[in-house]
Amino acid sequence: MLTVLEPEGLYPDTGLEQQILGPGVRILQGNARASLAELPDELLAEVDGLMTLRMPVPAEQIARFPKLKVVVRMGVGYDRVDRAACAARGITVCNVPDYGTQEVAEFAVLLALSLRRGLILYHDTQRGPDPAPWAVMPSPLHRRQEVQGFGILGLGRIGSAAALRAKALGYRVVFYDPNQPNGWDRALGIQRARTMEELLAQSDVLSIHCPLTRGTRGLIGEKELRQLPRNAVVVNTARGPILDIDALERCLRDGHIAGAGLDVIPEEPPKDPIPNLLRAYRAQEDWLRGRLVITPHIAFHTPEAWDDIRLKGIETMRDVLVEGRRTNVILPESD
Incomplete structure (x- = not known):
């Protein structure tokens, strides 16, 4: 008999898991x-x-x-699993790439739109005992969608969904993803950048959607941020270490970057010493008013997405462990 362990005790019972895996598999929960x-x-x-x-x-x-054969990461990102160690043991690693796609894509576009249309600025400045005047506040953040380029870094499932949503709102959408085949841009009706530099130069909004790998860790640093048009907005709903948060702080402070929306940061939850940008945000420093939104890695969150995590995760385990299929297998060399 095979044994599957869910070590976090996520669910009140294992009925769904047992139904999908069948009687030949035992389900254990940890705490x-x-x-x-x-x-x-x-x-x-x-x-x-x-x-x-x-x-x-x-x-x-x-x-x-000693008996481990399959690890299923119940989410899109797989950077938390040591794939090299698994490969050395012949252990298969899988993820769940097709849950939360709509939620994360919508959240990324929502972050950009709420910054660009002043929702965050007016929310921040109308609070408290001394609100700003009841009037328009000039800001380099505020732009019409149709005059902006919306840059997508990584055109997988979530990046593609974000591209279509941004396009529907009137943005001119451009993407960079060297792993996507030719023709993907025409299929979605968006523009392809041949290089990272070409993408950055056109991105009044840069939305990050690539996975965290050896090749993408620190991919967006100060050099790349300064290649964006002045007063650009940066959105990250992918993984925190892809974006240099200290470089982002410097570019926000000197005004090159107008605003940022971060659902992810380099270390989650943050530990001391926390990044200077997060410290300034929590202190509600005046220079950041209306320019920064930070949320605690919740872009995926809806009840439907949680249901998908559970169902698609256990279906992947069944396919690979019980039936010997290659569903959602992540190859060690895919970095």
Whole structure:
């Protein structure tokens, strides 16, 4: 009999999992909150398949699973799993790439639109005992959509959905993704940039949608931010380490970047010393009024998305562990 472990105890029962996996598979739930290290060796010794949502799967914990065959990361990003360690053991790593697509795409466009149309500025300045005058406040943030380029960095499922939503709102959409085949731009009715530099030069809004890999960590630093048009807006709903948050602070402070919307930051949850930009945001420093939105990695959140995580995650485990298929398999060399 095969054994699948869901170590975080995410759900009140395992009825759905048992129904999908079938009677030949045993489902175990753990009660760990932060680390697999919280679980005993005798439990991990029985496990053939591991399901994780928030929990990292580092090499030293993989070594504690003598029978492990499949790891399913219950989400799109797979940077929390040490794929090199898994590959060395012949362990298959999968993700769930087709959940939360609409939610994250909508949230990315919402962040850009709320900054560009002044929603955040007027919200911030009308609060408190000393609100701003009841009048228009000139700001370099505010632009009509039709005069802006909306740059998509990474045109996967979420990037494509964001591109279509931005296009529907009137933005001129351009993307850069060297992994997408020719013709993808024509299929979506958007423009392809041949290089990163070409994308940045046209992006009055830059929306980040690429996965976090060795090649994309730190991809957007100060050099890249300063290649954006002056008064651009930067949105990140992908992974925090793709964007240099200290470089973003410098570009916001000197006015080259007009605003930013971040659903992700380099370390989540933040720990001391927290980034200077987050410190200034929490202190509500005047120079950031209306220019920055930070949310706690919740762009995906709807009840429907949570249902998809559970269903599609366990379906992926069934396909790969029980039926031997290659559903949603992430290859070690895909970095």
